[in-house]
Amino acid sequence: MNKADFPIFQKYPNLTYLDSAATTQKPSSVIKGITQYYTDENANIHRGIYDLSAQATQKYEAVRGKVKDYFSIPHLEEIIFTKGTTEGINLVAQSFVLPHLKAGDNIVISAMEHHANLVVWQHICQQRKANLRVIPINQNGTLEMTVLDKLLDERSKLVALVHISNTLGTINPIKEVIKKAHQKNIPVLIDGAQSILYPDLNIANFEADFWVCSGHKMFGPTGVGILYGKRQYLEEMQPYQFGGDMIRSVTFEATSFAKLPHKFEAGTPNIAGVIGLGYALDYLKDIDKYAVNEHLKKLTNEATARLLEIEGLRIIGRAKNKSGILSLVLEEVHPHDAATFLNEQNIAVRAGHHCTQPLMDFYQISGTLRASFSGYNTMEDVEKLVDGMKGMKRFFV
Numbered sequence: 001m002n003k004a005d006f007p008i009f010q011k012y013p014n015l016t017y018l019d020s021a022a023t024t025q026k027p028s029s030v031i032k033g034i035t036q037y038y039t040d041e042n043a044n045i046h047r048g049i050y051d052l053s054a055q056a057t058q059k060y061e062a063v064r065g066k067v068k069d070y071f072s073i074p075h076l077e078e079i080i081f082t083k084g085t086t087e088g089i090n091l092v093a094q095s096f097v098l099p100h101l102k103a104g105d106n107i108v109i110s111a112m113e114h115h116a117n118l119v120v121w122q123h124i125c126q127q128r129k130a131n132l133r134v135i136p137i138n139q140n141g142t143l144e145m146t147v148l149d150k151l152l153d154e155r156s157k158l159v160a161l162v163h164i165s166n167t168l169g170t171i172n173p174i175k176e177v178i179k180k181a182h183q184k185n186i187p188v189l190i191d192g193a194q195s196i197l198y199p200d201l202n203i204a205n206f207e208a209d210f211w212v213c214s215g216h217k218m219f220g221p222t223g224v225g226i227l228y229g230k231r232q233y234l235e236e237m238q239p240y241q242f243g244g245d246m247i248r249s250v251t252f253e254a255t256s257f258a259k260l261p262h263k264f265e266a267g268t269p270n271i272a273g274v275i276g277l278g279y280a281l282d283y284l285k286d287i288d289k290y291a292v293n294e295h296l297k298k299l300t301n302e303a304t305a306r307l308l309e310i311e312g313l314r315i316i317g318r319a320k321n322k323s324g325i326l327s328l329v330l331e332e333v334h335p336h337d338a339a340t341f342l343n344e345q346n347i348a349v350r351a352g353h354h355c356t357q358p359l360m361d362f363y364q365i366s367g368t369l370r371a372s373f374s375g376y377n378t379m380e381d382v383e384k385l386v387d388g389m390k391g392m393k394r395f396f397v
């Protein structure tokens, strides 16, 4: 993976893009594929008898096959196209958990969840007088696994856990958590929003019951995402939204629903988005993810070592097992001022709470400056970040 594949770096050769955890840049094949669909292939899917519609349907459904192969998902019907991670989690909350959630039950999440994997669980717990239990973390940003055993019991209806933290970069031991939960017959949802470059992204092997992710964080377009769910659960779940495309037959008296996966894809879906996602998966398929991970490790280790030489700079999230995400706090400099300063040097980073406010409370900070690497970043980008932070220190402190 390199910058030459991504047109934005030709448009802005001086851009140091360090915000891939927010959204990745898009390779030209994805951009061209979406343009081609709208230029040459546009038609609505599933309903048309004419050629263009049949071809669009085939292209859309073929992406389900690509998702199946890429994530090693056992069955095509277990793949639902959503608009992103957030929608996937809301779908599981409303259609899987809420109908069975009773007063005194509990849902287990972790202290490092993105608001997308927190607020909806809190909301439905409040609705039903159930309890939200939180797996604590230590100062390094690692889950306190010994506490987990005490949190899981016969009233636990779901464990909802992030695989890779968007703020700390921590890679959680999801296999171990899933095993512990399954020993007590508790299903597990994994938030895989940040997982796309993880080298062994094999959902069947993880044995997660639900997995959610977003196209725009995996080199594809915005507005599209994937929900994987085990067939036995999806079969028994009620639809999330109602309307066209998700029915088998409708009368004024009653409606019967379509089979999986269409039961969960009401209305005209994001056809161009799904097709774009297919091109992103084609791009990713040809990437050696082990090599990309070695590269990311080098960038992260070098940046960590060099940044820690700056007096007054702290890195929030020091887990042993972590991805290319660095959350920085520079004493006496507000993260927004820091990001504005870096922007003057064409360095794009994110500042704030990163949709993890309880995590900010835990570390007693208002926010961080987050630099996140992807496969297209280089050592030169690391240099620029380090120089930028050093310049900032001279300027502000």
Ligand code: PMP
Residues within 6 Å of the ligand: 021, 022, 083, 084, 085, 086, 087, 114, 116, 117, 162, 164, 165, 166, 191, 193, 194, 214, 355
């Ligand atoms: N979970 C994590 C870990 C994330 O990083 C994000 C996006 N920042 C989300 C959930 C939500 O993703 P989306 O906004 O694409 O639905």
